[in-house]
Amino acid sequence: MTRRQLKLGAVLTPTGGPGHPYTWLDPEIPADASVDIDWYIRYARLAEQARFDLVFIVDSQFITPDSPPHYLNRLEPLTLLSALAVATEHIGLVGTLTTSFNQPFNLARRFASLDLISRGRAGWNVVTSGDSGTAGNYGLEEHYDYATRYGRALEHVEVVKALWDSYEDDAFPRDREARRFLDADKLHTLDHRGEHFSVVGPLNIERSRQGQPVIFQAGDSDQGRDLGARIADGIFTHAPSFEAGAAFYTDIKTRAAAYGRAPEDIVILPGVSVTVGDTDADAREIERATQLADNDFGKSLRELGRPFGWHDFRQYDLDAPFPAEALQHAERSFYTQAKKIADLAADRGLTLRQTVEALSAPKTSPFTGSAETVANELQRWLDGHALDGINIHIGHPAQFQRFVDEVLPILRERGVVREDYEQNTLRGNLGLPFAENRYTRARREGVDPAPLPGTTASLSASV
Template structure:
């Protein structure tokens, strides 16, 4: 049995994601980084040189003037990743695509194309869009309700997986002698009739060396966790403490096992932003200074996102947190409900609530390279995670992590020294799903024929 090793993802945010409103001013970051493909290619190559498993591109399709700089002007994930694919050889390529405002056939075809372009390195972060304003960009008067969003998400994935099996692996003989290009017996319609979608198929593209793109999912609500345990092969999450990480890890793995899945085939990867310096004290000072410099006005505007970008400037900051009723139910409901509950339980004002959620405890991965390496190993061995998603903005900060932290973990055997495979599934240790039609054919061939009695009757 191979040794369990830490998996690594790099989340590329360009000029700055949530809470990073001033990152674009850093001298190492081009002002157009979020639309500069060469910037992405260079960082992907750096991550690949450090033997990262994947890069991850987040996405959303609704913005306001208060959205983080990276959100205001960025490349579409699959277009971006297709360009990176031809400039790399081993690193996985994971993009966010919503099931709320895409149809399964289109999703399946685009993802399968990336999977073939990259020779089996594609991954799909499945999201049920939380930004309610997205509806207006897709000819809808209102956003889907919570139940519908998650219902569409599950059905979308199942339809895509069915479409990705449209061709068996040996469906294309391409035999010049016989003139046979395709074996029609190994091309299959889907004929799906579901609650949300009707899809005939087949998909007009073959399977890649990894069979199907790897399915990732990120959701902390009960519905989100259940969806992840049902379809997720990689789980993106947030873990503020070791104990919280362990609790989430146990919950996801136990839910998956209850559904008949092998928990070891699900990779849990919380996101982190490591802050490194020569000493713990220097790193802690850097982190504290960054917190103190945050612009409260920008933070207040960003605070409205879970509530459908609700405008909180209309309230008295030092009055009790406003009664918002069911506001947020059609947006990021879990986060909105948590904010309302914490404010009520503690009797917080609006200002105190914003500060609580934007300036909470110090993140866990702050310190010298040795301190951060020790902390990562503790979380990994303590089953709080299977891997990490490292948030990347300033290239030199990524270099500190790859050049100072990873060598410590590599020497201890926690992190790989070389890639084990050419595909994302292979490097994550996730099996290739057998084509369902091939599996059925093989099963039928192994069923013993009924015995005959001496008269020849069955």
């Protein structure tokens, strides 16, 4: 039996995301890298040469002057990924789009197009939008509350997946001799009437060689974990320690099993920071120096407002206790993250200044050390079922290059990462099953297609 292999993702935030206001000062990073397609192509190809499974494009649609550099000026995910699709051949292309401010039909069509352009390499990171200010960009007075956001997300994803099944895989005989382009019996409408969406269908685009784009989800709240366990093929998360990673891993797989899913059909990929040095001590010095160079108290104080709905913490006395009342501003924003911050301050009795300092102080990643140390730790987490793969944030190019040149050869020699791509789709390379068309499956099993959750009308048999 071959051993489990580590899945590899690369997160592309070239000029610096949250907590990294000065990454863009690195002379190896073009100052306009976040809108420079050549930069993205270069690193997507580098990741592909290293046999990564995917590149991941994060997104949000609300900014303030205090947003991190990459957020202030960046390309729209699906436009960017479509360009990468024709500049690469094997690597998966995953982008973030929100269920809160997109309609299912339009989103389904755009991702299905990317899946065909890339020949089966597309993935959708499902989010509900934590930046509450986004509502104002879509004609709403306020963002949806948590219950509405996650109820809407579940229905949205199920509708999108149903639309992706509008055509069965053999719906287009394209028989010129018989003058028969379409087998109409293999085209299915939807007629969905639900709590949040009403969609007739069908979608006017065929399925790709992987059946459907891969669904990813990121959310650490109870609602987020439950949504991921129910609908996701992959989970993006954060694991500060092996114990935390293992606990999250077990929780998600257990929830998935409770929904009747095979736990192995979900891959868990925490985002990680990797620092490689000549020795463990050298790596720790590099890590600390890099974090200190990216640290700015004033910027950290302003950015603290983001999970709290961009609440302005500059109005408070820095040396007074952390203002617990600020948590109310997070109710329609990143509430889980904000509550963790408020709880940390309360448990330790921190002032506002001390809270900011604690959050922005240099921290040692579990994956800091010599190439051998980093390889050993990654293998330990994989073998200990704390993860199925990792998402590496490409921050400073020199460090990413060291990971590729020094760590991956060790893991490859041990059989922990692949020698070459073995499949021709993102699903295949992640070890996920082909997404069988629901109508084809129902016909094969001799049953009617199951209605969507929350629907008031069953899926119809055909157009």
